[in-house]
Amino acid sequence: MQRAADIAEGILAGRKIALARMISWAENSDPRFPAALAELYPRIGRAWRIGITGPPGAGKSTLTNALAIKARAEGKTVAILAIDPSSPFSGGALLGDRIRMEERTADEGVFIRSMASRGSHGGLARAAVDACDAMDAFGYDLVIVETVGVGQAEYDVVAAADTVVVVLCPGAGDGIQAMKAGILEVADVLVVNKADLDGADRLISDLEEAVHTRGIRRDGDGDGDGRWAVPVLQSVAMRGEGSEAILGAVDTHREHRAANDAEGVRRKKRVAQVRRVVDERLDEELWGAGGLADRAESRLRDGATPYDVADGILAEVLGARKHAR
């Protein structure tokens, strides 16, 4: 039974096995995680966190790999957290890329970890942010979180990053769909990967038009006064092309943030993490073993509607809370 203090110490001493253990604690909601985090907390905040998302097949893994190689060449250390798709219908295809990336772990300046999103029932974003905190405390310069852009949980994971890179590729109408669905609104940097394919020019100009004409200019969270002009970049990640420009855009975004309440933006993202921790524990307390399910079932058996039953539960929980204030 390892103690939280030992793991924290291991991380500060640069032992990857301690980092891996701490991330497992995050994934498993191990009670030792918060204690280890508390010890490491003063060391957190130095890393810049990049969230990478996009549709299946856009080449996110390849691009992540290319960015990691480029960042290493620039002397930066890199930790990668790859969220495996939660969709039962889109999983699996990334495994090959993953394995190729794992080969890079011989490099001491790179750390790669994957986290399954399926079955996480809402705890995914909380665990992913916890894992990034651990990677950050370890001392990596860049923390890259990569996720397929499906579902609310994956969105939450990416939205927790400092710079969000949305990767699209020509074909399948993804660019248009992304625009319609508002995915551009989360992007700080847009990348058209596979830019050597037919249709890339069209997609790039469509995206540029959307960014400029439709006025999609934002500063990340809508806070602060600074407006950020989302750049539309291109890459051929398979050949490493475009990585330098993308990392440059990330740096520029970082500087933009530094001039526009970077700490305030990060604190807002951290409030979201508090909320996830609270929600997860409330859920366990109210609906876990010995919770309210049996009582709810019995009231339903008596003919109460779900809203009637919920009202009773809420009156008890919130009534008590209000009373306590």
Add this chain to the structure above:
Amino acid sequence: MQRAADIAEGILAGRKIALARMISWAENSDPRFPAALAELYPRIGRAWRIGITGPPGAGKSTLTNALAIKARAEGKTVAILAIDPSSPFSGGALLGDRIRMEERTADEGVFIRSMASRGSHGGLARAAVDACDAMDAFGYDLVIVETVGVGQAEYDVVAAADTVVVVLCPGAGDGIQAMKAGILEVADVLVVNKADLDGADRLISDLEEAVHTRGIRRDGDGDGDGRWAVPVLQSVAMRGEGSEAILGAVDTHREHRAANDAEGVRRKKRVAQVRRVVDERLDEELWGAGGLADRAESRLRDGATPYDVADGILAEVLGARKHAR
């Protein structure tokens, strides 16, 4: 300003416009919904609810349409709730099918409604079940809920149905991926659509092997003693082929349930709805305007970790609750 009682009365009188209004209330979390539901509650439970899910492109909309036509030919009335994909990367493609289906609304015995899943932030499954309750109270024999199989919310929507039909089609390795990812575990009926395409025989035999050899036999919720042998059916929904057999399998599943604590299974699904209502309202109470976000931010500013802040909030909410019991 329409009153809940008027809408409930309209639904009992068979006015579709009242049903449409009540479903909008469900979508918008209108406070009149619970009141209308309470009036209608004794009328709910007669409809059989079919959940249809599967990967994009499997032909779910076409199959839903074909099943509705067949059910109408058998003299049954049908309500359809189509959940539009939440994924920014898979949306849009179904629109054509949707429009074709809407043409059938000239038939008084059919009601079609779509509900957007994007941006619902967890309220989707609650709203979808609410909508099904309203359709049920209206008097439809069958309520079909169709959703793309991505994300937890969509899964919850389908899991709330009485019979879950998972639709796959040859190609893209979806069958294998579905097996790996455990999607078969939610299926009461498996359908291989586009059964005239190459690879259909292989997919069917793979699924049959998975169902029989790997012992995927269940009774829906794991409750009761009855074991249900999941049938593997085929269809060419575009030509209406297979619909009769699928509806037959749904009927057989319904009879199986009737002999195996159907009410108990439904009540368990309804507890899940209570939980969704409670979670949604707790979330609004704790994190909505005037909630805890500002206080959390201020504690974070003082250097507390997210877990520290969460602990303080939980001690207040749950401590008070425990005190109240």
